[in-house]
Amino acid sequence: MTNGVEIKVVQPVGRASEPTTSVPVTVAAAHQQPQRHELDEFRPLNRWVPWLVPGFTVANIVVFVITMYVNDCPKNSTSCVARFLGRFSFQPTKENPLLGPSSSTLENMGALEVYKAVHQHQAWRLFTCVWLHAGVFHILANMLSLILIGIRLEQEFGFVRIGLLYVISGFGGSLLSALFIQTGISVGASGALFGLLGSMLSELITNWTIYASKLAALLTLVFIIIINLAVGILPHVDNFAHIGGFVTGFLLGFVFLTRPQFGWVSQKNAPPGYVATSVKAKHNAYQYVLWILSLILLIMWFTVGLIMLLKGVDLNDHCSWCHYLSCIPTSKWNCRSRASCESSQIGNQLNLTCIINGRSNMYILLEDNSSQLQQLCSQLCS
Numbered sequence: 001m002t003n004g005v006e007i008k009v010v011q012p013v014g015r016a017s018e019p020t021t022s023v024p025v026t027v028a029a030a031h032q033q034p035q036r037h038e039l040d041e042f043r044p045l046n047r048w049v050p051w052l053v054p055g056f057t058v059a060n061i062v063v064f065v066i067t068m069y070v071n072d073c074p075k076n077s078t079s080c081v082a083r084f085l086g087r088f089s090f091q092p093t094k095e096n097p098l099l100g101p102s103s104s105t106l107e108n109m110g111a112l113e114v115y116k117a118v119h120q121h122q123a124w125r126l127f128t129c130v131w132l133h134a135g136v137f138h139i140l141a142n143m144l145s146l147i148l149i150g151i152r153l154e155q156e157f158g159f160v161r162i163g164l165l166y167v168i169s170g171f172g173g174s175l176l177s178a179l180f181i182q183t184g185i186s187v188g189a190s191g192a193l194f195g196l197l198g199s200m201l202s203e204l205i206t207n208w209t210i211y212a213s214k215l216a217a218l219l220t221l222v223f224i225i226i227i228n229l230a231v232g233i234l235p236h237v238d239n240f241a242h243i244g245g246f247v248t249g250f251l252l253g254f255v256f257l258t259r260p261q262f263g264w265v266s267q268k269n270a271p272p273g274y275v276a277t278s279v280k281a282k283h284n285a286y287q288y289v290l291w292i293l294s295l296i297l298l299i300m301w302f303t304v305g306l307i308m309l310l311k312g313v314d315l316n317d318h319c320s321w322c323h324y325l326s327c328i329p330t331s332k333w334n335c336r337s338r339a340s341c342e343s344s345q346i347g348n349q350l351n352l353t354c355i356i357n358g359r360s361n362m363y364i365l366l367e368d369n370s371s372q373l374q375q376l377c378s379q380l381c382s
Contacts, residue, residue: 052159053150056166057143060189063131064100064139067109071101090135098135103185106132111185114178115376118312126178130170132187142189149196161256162196169195169249175305176244179315180322183377191241195249197225202253202294206287210259232326235335239326248301254294258287341377354380 065088072087073080080089081099090099107113110128117125133139154162173191201221208214225246232239260282308315316323327335342353345365350373353360359380 048155048158050151050154050159052163053146053154056150057146060131060133060139060143060146063109064133067101067105067132070109071105073101076102096135098137100133100135100138106134106187107185111187112174112178113185114182114309117178118310123310126171126174127167129174129185129187130167130189130192133189134187138188142193145193146189146196149193149200153196153200157257165195165199165249165252165256166192168252169198169245172248172301173241173243173245175302175309176247177238177241178309179305179313180240180326181238182314182316186238186241188238188241191238191245194228194242194245195252197228198246198249198251199253199257201225202250202290203257203259206254206257206290207259209261209284233324233328235327237326243325248298251294251298251301254290255298258283258291341380343373350376352376352380 068088068090071091073089073091074083074087077092079092081091081093083089090096091102093099095102103111107116109132110125111132112125112129113122116122133142150162150166153165170189170192173194174186177186177191201218204211204214204218204221211217229239229242229246231237232242261280261284323335329335344351348365350363350365351360352363352373354377361376361380363376
């Protein structure tokens, strides 16, 4: 991983990142074949041609190429990887084993750095970091997952709902990451990708009555999600972005991906002269309840989260065990941030020296705040 960089990665398990459920059908449909126009209500595959997800994929790749151009490794290092690529060559593997740019380049391009986002009024980093990647391996893993997950969802639900779901989930992942990881920088699209995974789970739940093989589909999807979240316990992988994106996408799925009841669709597309014995509601009562609850929780989450972030709250101060959600230390690795500094203080004057790059700076402290010291150290080492 790049020095001081938290990355967000979704690891596809075979084709597990695709929706694992079969095309939704009802129990009644297993005994009789509904007419073609009835199936179309549940199988919009015939109505939506995916273009937004491929567009997002291209955009991420273009941004990565631009980032490598700006990085210009030969100008700053004599040991670049693949030097024949010129200014597109990669930083030394000791600095970035993912074959990518330096952390300072990522920061300049818009990586999530909490101190700048909060204290320098650069909240836009909560959005821009989703479009940046730490290296070739990072972007390949994420774009493969985006194609496997996103294209199928866009085929079923259209570009508007999936586009909003992707962007909002990415923001939700960045927000939770910023509340817990306040040193170093964070980049990657997998907060948004976990949002798509979360929406698949809520879509299965809210449209439960129109699916066949419900339990098998649910267990398979939950297994895939657990495997992907488990990757986040590795060091320097931003699992808080994964969790934040997943929860946001899960709630958004109840809002954006609710399907009508099969009975309502049948009545709507009934031939002229057909008389219904009873009028079917478009949605079940529990779908409306889930829709309202999810919308309320989303509004509360974003409102409270943004207020806490802008006030400089570090949630680690209020949850002593939460850091284990992002990294579990073992004999093979530790979870300490790579940003490490030596300090000396006289009065309110603080002198910091980054152990990694030897850079020093003097700061004037208005208050004794350990979170502020960590942020200054991270900024100095970037």
